[in-house]
Amino acid sequence: MADNEYVVQMKGITKVYPNGIAANQGVDFNVKRGEIHALMGENGAGKSTLMKMLFGLEQPTEGEIYVNGEKVSLTSPTVAISKGIGMVHQHFMLVPNLTVAENMVLGMEPKHKGMFMDYKKAVEITEEYAKKYNLHVDPNAKVRDIPVGMKQKVEILKALVRGAKILILDEPTAVLTTQETEELFKELIHLKEQGYTMIFISHKLHEIKQITDRLTIMRSGKSMGVYQTADISKEEISRLMVGRDVILTVEKDQAQPTDVVLRVRDLEYTNEWNKKMLNKLSFDVRKGEILGIAGVEGNGQRELVDMLFNLNTPDSGTATVNGQSVIGQPQRKIRDLGVSLIPEDRMTFGMAGTATIEENLMSDRSADNKYNNGPLFNMKKMHEDSDQLIKDYKVLCKSRNQQVGMLSGGNIQKVVVAREFSADPILIIADQPTRGIDVGATEFIRKKLVELSRAGAAVLLVSADLNEVMELSDSLIIMYNGGIAAYFEDTTSLTDAVMGEYMLGLKQQSDEEVRRVQHGE
Template sequence: MEAVHELVVRMEKITKIYPNGIAANRDVDFSVRKGEIHALIGENGAGKSTLMKILFGLEQPTDGAIYLNDERVNLSSPLEAISKGIGMVHQHFMLVPSLTVAENIVLGMAPKKGGLFIDYKEAVRLTREYSEKYNLFVEPDARVADIAVGMKQKVEILKALVRGAHVLILDEPTAVLTTQETVELFQELKNLREQGFTIIFISHKLKEIKELTDRITIMRAGRSVGVYDTDSITEQEISRLMVGRDVVLKMDKPEAVPGEHVLRVEDLHYVNEWGKKMLDGVSFSVRQGEIVGIAGVEGNGQRELVDILFGLKLPDSGDATVDGQSLIGLPQAQIRTLGVSYVPEDRMTFGIAQTANIQENMVSDRYRQKKFNKGPLFKMKSLNDESDRLIVDYAVLCKSRAQEVGMLSGGNIQKVVVAREFSSDPILIIADQPTRGIDVGATELIRNRLVDLSRAGAAVLLVSADLNEVMELSDNLIVMYNGQIAGYFDDGQWDDLMMGEYMLGLKRQSDDEIRRACHA
């Protein structure tokens, strides 16, 4: 049966190990038949993007072979991939806003007249021709800055087609689209399939995949866990394969004894710059002595929630209070004064100053305190003692407190962040992906400290895309889907299959059940 199908793309035993030792892909086999829409699905960090970057020439595999139409190829740059008929529509559009649609489409290959000038009419004609041929409606004369996201995406698809692509990679194309635009996109993709194009569709939305695609490759933890005909597999099975766990690190933690409410989030709403509802009436609370976890596939509102809680974004409506005082609109320094600590997801940007040293980073939230100052000068002795104590306490592997933080390993950088954030006697800790991409030792230390702090009375809000982590650490668990709370669990009786169904929108609790998250 397999032999009947012509394989346009065949990737064999692809392994990609980054210089820092992280293996993004391990022995992945991936193949696509001519004229199909092939879904590539997996959790964040499962290796889908890396695999596609390799196919588009943006990354070089450590090992493995790529065949296009049975011919072995070496794709060392996107240009080479484009010339071999591969086109990619990135999640972040590669367009020049002040240029018109037609100019963007012909950029780098502009038709000329008189040997010197751009034949703009020809560029418009070319755009129209492709636009009509493939049923992708765009306005050639409009400036890209003025057009809607849906049209920008069509411009990107046309750019690839004009350059002769016959295999299109779309990286989570619906993440930025409204429902109506998604419907349109699907129709257009189906048209392209009928005309013989091959499409690779990266997504983690099961409904879309069921509706649109012919076959599915599921990835988990850098490996392919199977290829299926879309019709032959249920959404539940896909969900199970995606999130299924290999090893379970069991944490022994004492029973939580929740006290007073610390953080109250009340009916938060936030619409993003593309008019998409990212938070749609989110309410919950976190009490003293408990860890509340937020699970969910990335892009379902967790990012916006955390940004709002730490004053990086303002909500459209709703409120968030700590000990009864509203956080909304407060500068970060004041939010910290209320006793809030923040372990940011992007530690290199928000967690540390890379070129400053360990000591400077560790005391950056407290250097103003009286005990560290004498007149206009620092009391270096107390600052030194403080940072040395933290370095020992959090087992930061370094030469000295004067070492530049940027030179440390990821795990040790995170220890510096955590040492600062956990040692300021916080009443609320917001930990956003606190162990992402770091080694096992550091992970264990950070998780243990989180539990210790909560048992000592701090309220902890843990946001993580790592399902193991939230399931192990949380006393109570919130699952977010589509900007809303899809489920609230306080019985500790959860497993990955059940989580998967809520995370992927297959299930949702009743409003009454969800309201329990407020502990009213």
């Protein structure tokens, strides 16, 4: 029986996968009409699976779903959309080479004379919805050329054009600056005032407190209860999510940096669309410090990391580790110099999903003498070391023989981090090390980064999470248009509002101010 107070009711939802893993166990999830409702929990807590079932991407093993008081069988996203449910995914589902207007009507294109797409009509539809919902976008811009904040708006408008009255927003601020986030929140409140309902998935506790009316917390596939957002503290939310108190701030001693480990000079790179992504980029990372790089995504951070680990080659410039060039060198050689990489895309570059945990942990050290007995591997030693790393890095798994791809996002990241941090690195390149993972795993990885830096490693931290980059970094670079917009030797008094101004290109330090970092002075 449905309750008309709720626009969505999920009753007794259980989802058991063929491998026996229970992602959801008897979950009740109810959302009121016209509210912004947070869904929170660690990775692996079951919130993504629950939302996939609401959007028709997965089907429940047991349980019932009601939308607007009607019992429904959401067998596909098409059915979910027909019931007024839209989903804005964490990784945008847009076609880069098409315009905003073309993306907006994809799959429902207005036709001109019954044959060709009526582009003028597509632009009109885009403009009409942009004005109606106060989500301003450029209909004629190619998606690849627009800033990430506008891509987010295009995704929301796409759902609204298709008739969505219930919006599932999966980590909607993951790649936005403070200013863009504030703008998005105004637009979400505007939608709420027009009677729209939003389910807001996020790991950012301060945002949950700011924007949501109620929240449901999940842990280990079960609901830990529903709360009025105003009545629950960030600390209490964290404890309910992870089952213990979590330190929300990073504790670290003052850095005592010494010798330069990574020296980057005048790196330049123009991409395939003739856009300059790196513009005479120069900086140093020293032993014993964490140098953070902040910036809106698309300002050269990814390209920089690609150059440093030979995933791409710059047009000009140099990058050396202890005097040895890493540009164009085989990755094996870069690793032999003592460089470890936590890649932004852990699923593509961080691990082999069909291989075991042990195979992933040992993949960079099979040539090590201690694992070789003549022609045979010393499997006993491999097993011992794998088990120790699983224990040290708190990887939740059945055994070292479990397939990595079956783990939650947070535990996959711990496997990547365990391999990279245990390789005795002199330089750690950490690219979005805690993106999309839970509070507990985030706290653990951040602590390890601080420990390794204080033990003498040089750390280059690239992160779109302002809290993370401000709390972890000893010194900080802000990138804009492939160059350095600002350099802060000390981050202790830096605010996110000041950072946002440089990240959005509203401010730019003078060449003299930046010279210390660009010339290692």
